[in-house]
Amino acid sequence: MSELRNQPEFIELTEVVDREEHEFADMAARHFKARAKMALENDTLRASFRGASDFLMAKRRSVFPDEEMLQALRDRGEAARQRSLQDLPDLLELLEQNLIANGIQVHWAETAQQANQIIHDIMVANNARSVVKGKSMVSEEIELNHYLEARGIECLESDMGEYLVQLAKEAPSHIVMPVIHKNKQQIARLMHTRATTPDGEAVPYSEDVDDLIGNARAILRQKFRQADVGISGVNMAIAETGTLLLVENEGNGRMSTTVPPVHIAITGIEKVVRSLSDVPELLTLLPRSATGQIITTYVNMISGPRKAEEPDGPEQVHLVLLDNGRSKMFNHPDLKPTLQCIRCGACMNHCPVYARIGGHAYGSTYPGPIGQVVTPQLDSSGGLGVHADMVNACSLNGACGEACPVRIPLPDLIRKLRAEANAPVTVQHDGKPHVNGSGSHRSLAESLIWQGWSQLHRHSALYRLTTTAITKGRVLMPSKLSPWTNTRVMPKPAASSLHQLAKKAGVPSSAADIKTAQTPDATDNREGKS
Amino acid sequence: MISAKSNILGRLRKGQSVQATAASRHELPTLPRLPKDQWKASFMELMSANHADIVETTEAGWQQALVSELGSRQIGNLVVASRAENLPLIEQLPRQLSGLTVTVFDQAVEAGADTAMRSTLFQQAEAGLSYASAALAETGSLALVTGPQEPRTLSLVPPLSIVVVRESTLLSGVAELFEHSFDKQQGQLLPTNLVLVSGPSKTADIQQTLAYGAHGPKSLLILWVNDLHAESVG
Ligand code: SF4
Numbered sequence: 001m002s003e004l005r006n007q008p009e010f011i012e013l014t015e016v017v018d019r020e021e022h023e024f025a026d027m028a029a030r031h032f033k034a035r036a037k038m039a040l041e042n043d044t045l046r047a048s049f050r051g052a053s054d055f056l057m058a059k060r061r062s063v064f065p066d067e068e069m070l071q072a073l074r075d076r077g078e079a080a081r082q083r084s085l086q087d088l089p090d091l092l093e094l095l096e097q098n099l100i101a102n103g104i105q106v107h108w109a110e111t112a113q114q115a116n117q118i119i120h121d122i123m124v125a126n127n128a129r130s131v132v133k134g135k136s137m138v139s140e141e142i143e144l145n146h147y148l149e150a151r152g153i154e155c156l157e158s159d160m161g162e163y164l165v166q167l168a169k170e171a172p173s174h175i176v177m178p179v180i181h182k183n184k185q186q187i188a189r190l191m192h193t194r195a196t197t198p199d200g201e202a203v204p205y206s207e208d209v210d211d212l213i214g215n216a217r218a219i220l221r222q223k224f225r226q227a228d229v230g231i232s233g234v235n236m237a238i239a240e241t242g243t244l245l246l247v248e249n250e251g252n253g254r255m256s257t258t259v260p261p262v263h264i265a266i267t268g269i270e271k272v273v274r275s276l277s278d279v280p281e282l283l284t285l286l287p288r289s290a291t292g293q294i295i296t297t298y299v300n301m302i303s304g305p306r307k308a309e310e311p312d313g314p315e316q317v318h319l320v321l322l323d324n325g326r327s328k329m330f331n332h333p334d335l336k337p338t339l340q341c342i343r344c345g346a347c348m349n350h351c352p353v354y355a356r357i358g359g360h361a362y363g364s365t366y367p368g369p370i371g372q373v374v375t376p377q378l379d380s381s382g383g384l385g386v387h388a389d390m391v392n393a394c395s396l397n398g399a400c401g402e403a404c405p406v407r408i409p410l411p412d413l414i415r416k417l418r419a420e421a422n423a424p425v426t427v428q429h430d431g432k433p434h435v436n437g438s439g440s441h442r443s444l445a446e447s448l449i450w451q452g453w454s455q456l457h458r459h460s461a462l463y464r465l466t467t468t469a470i471t472k473g474r475v476l477m478p479s480k481l482s483p484w485t486n487t488r489v490m491p492k493p494a495a496s497s498l499h500q501l502a503k504k505a506g507v508p509s510s511a512a513d514i515k516t517a518q519t520p521d522a523t524d525n526r527e528g529k530s
Numbered sequence: 531m532i533s534a535k536s537n538i539l540g541r542l543r544k545g546q547s548v549q550a551t552a553a554s555r556h557e558l559p560t561l562p563r564l565p566k567d568q569w570k571a572s573f574m575e576l577m578s579a580n581h582a583d584i585v586e587t588t589e590a591g592w593q594q595a596l597v598s599e600l601g602s603r604q605i606g607n608l609v610v611a612s613r614a615e616n617l618p619l620i621e622q623l624p625r626q627l628s629g630l631t632v633t634v635f636d637q638a639v640e641a642g643a644d645t646a647m648r649s650t651l652f653q654q655a656e657a658g659l660s661y662a663s664a665a666l667a668e669t670g671s672l673a674l675v676t677g678p679q680e681p682r683t684l685s686l687v688p689p690l691s692i693v694v695v696r697e698s699t700l701l702s703g704v705a706e707l708f709e710h711s712f713d714k715q716q717g718q719l720l721p722t723n724l725v726l727v728s729g730p731s732k733t734a735d736i737q738q739t740l741a742y743g744a745h746g747p748k749s750l751l752i753l754w755v756n757d758l759h760a761e762s763v764g
Contacts, residue, residue, distance in 0.1 A: 255686065
């Protein structure tokens with residue numbers, strides 16, 4: 001134990017870091033609404049997310065100077081992903097065949113549990129005790145670290161953000177920038193009190209980013225050198241060539257996939273593309289949309305373990321293909337575009353809700369708009385029964401859909417999931433696949449209100465009667481309607497309706513016209529629950 | 531798990547009818563490629579913006595340029611691959627620069643075991659010398675084809691990565707690289723590890739502040755060999 005660790009300042013800072021850990025654990029244990037409220041009340045957290053969102057939006061804008069070009073690129077990105085999905089089962093088989101030909105071992109996992117077990121079995125077969133990890137959201141999705149640590153295997157995250165999040169005993173708050181919820185001072189305290197240099201000392205306190213990164217670098221280099229297994233995600237798997245493509249800036253991805261004797265990659269089954277010719281447009285869109293970079297520092301394309309004549313590289317490469325609900329999304333008539341996602345994070349960077357409540361409030365591996373869409377559909381998540389509140393945390397402003405490089409209609413999908421959560425139980429039996437927990441949040445009062453709403457807009461006489469009653473009885477409206485009016489002013493009906501005003505002004509109207517013009521809208525609104 | 535595979539594929543085959551048909555590549559307007567007269571400027575600009583140092587030199591002069599860079603950066607240990615191009619360097623460099631050790635990357639970095647090569651790489655090596663197979667203009671990238679002559683860790687572990695690249699290998703971008711060099715129909719296979727490098731390693735994970743030298747090299751030095759205009763420059 002070094003001197004430093006006995007100093008009163010050190011002990012004080014340790015307490016601050018421990019308190020933050022407890023705050024996180026406390027928040028994580030609560031329901032969505034409570035989590036969102038806690039996040040909104042935390043000024044430091046809000047400043048971090050506001051700053052990061054503004055920064056990332058500006059960066060993205062700077063690399064898409066030409067609007068027409070951007071839209072043309074998005075068309076191509078969308079088409080590339082859709083083409084992949086169109087042939088998905090064939091592409092997966094082709095991928096497997098070519099990976100095997102290249103000497104890469106392929107494993108299929110239907111569930112998170114199976115994926116964890118496959119990875120653990122590979123470790124056992126290789127007598128592996130330690131893992132160093134490159135960034136992989138899928139490994140977060142299946143909670144791989146917990147699984148392996150419970151079996152006595154040390155798992156170290158090596159992406160700088162992930163490493164800091166792991167030191168803090170928290171979870172990533174963003175899929176691309178895992179530690180954006182913390183500021184420099186918080187990270188300085190964290191490194192100082194919890195990190196240990198290769199000599200077993202505490203890291204000196206510093207808020208200088210170069211120092212912080214330098215210290216983490218020195219610690220992690222040692223680990224890369226010694227780890228038995230490297231685990232990574234995959235950004236694209238290329239079927240025709242049997243190639244795993246990874247993008248990154250730090251070099252930890254290359255380290256994890258190159259230095260340890262065994263490399264295990266894990267990916268969702270949707271990440272496959274047919275050929276190298278599908279890569280350029282997605283590679284153009286991904287870093288630009290994610291971090292506003294023209295390209296990442298490294299594009300790492302792995303097409304096999306080390307060959308006999310090669311001096312370095314892993315001796316084994318494995319790929320685990322994970323389903324965990326994806327093949328169900330593939331069968332859903334409306335939610336299928338969920339699988340187009342390339343995990344760039346642009347939707348969360350542009351989401352006004354995410355910017356305010358931050359990633360942890362969602363309580364899921366994937367936060368923000370894509371998280372709202374994908375989380376309830378994952379087998380391991382508990383479905384809409386657990387996550388329906390998250391789906392409601394959206395103002396349907398549409399910013400995410402406009403930012404998405406592969407044109408996933410995120411607001412539509414969020415509306416569809418709301419409708420699913422609120423669907424009558426009877427439609428679950430009409431043969432169509434449904435999201436886990438569909439109908440779990442159906443409320444009789446709510447469905448009656450929407451039915452009434454729909455009737456009202458279908459029958460002009462009833463509609464006029466109601467508007468007349470409301471305009472006449474406007475003085476009787478309550479001035480408060482909690483909880484709506486806790487943060488809003490109660491709307492007051494006008495003294496006369498638009499119809500009455502139009503009539504007074506002599507605008508001709510026919511009941512039949514109004515009826516046909518309004519019916520489709522009314523139906524849409526009801527289904528979308530917007 | 532054979533059953534996992536057949537269950538997954540079975541569900542996917544069932545869902546294939548659900549797909550809206552995707553636009554084919556040919557239905558969409560093609561994206562313009564950068565005109566050739568802008569390639570070099572684009573490469574230089576993007577690489578410099580990403581903090582790479584570029585030294586323009588010639589076929590006859592690049593080894594001397596290497597010597598003076600190693601000297602001015604006070605590099606004490608350089609790792610090079612065992613390839614024909616390096617033979618004269620291995621012999622001459624230590625003579626020209628007293629205090630420089632040149633280590634040849636010719637032993638296997640044994641799996642798991644902390645061999646001499648591995649500890650040289652992680653502890654002593656101050657620079658690694660690589661050769662790029664191509665330069666890409668649109669993104670400012672170097673393509674490294676790894677293999678016996680270009681070990682994967684050579685351009686990754688030492689704090690300074692030096693890359694020799696010839697102007698004649700310059701291409702518009704990654705699409706052209708794939709078409710040119712990795713067309714499977716033509717029997718051009720990908721190496722076990724193809725890496726595109728676009729600067730020294732970096733991170734902006736701490737409060738969006740950019741820091742260089744995250745896990746890979748802290749600096750990238752490019753020796754740009756102007757082999758197209760040998761006479762005029764020479
Ligand atoms: S949904 Fe679109 S914007 Fe969001 S992460 Fe996926 S690809 Fe990016």
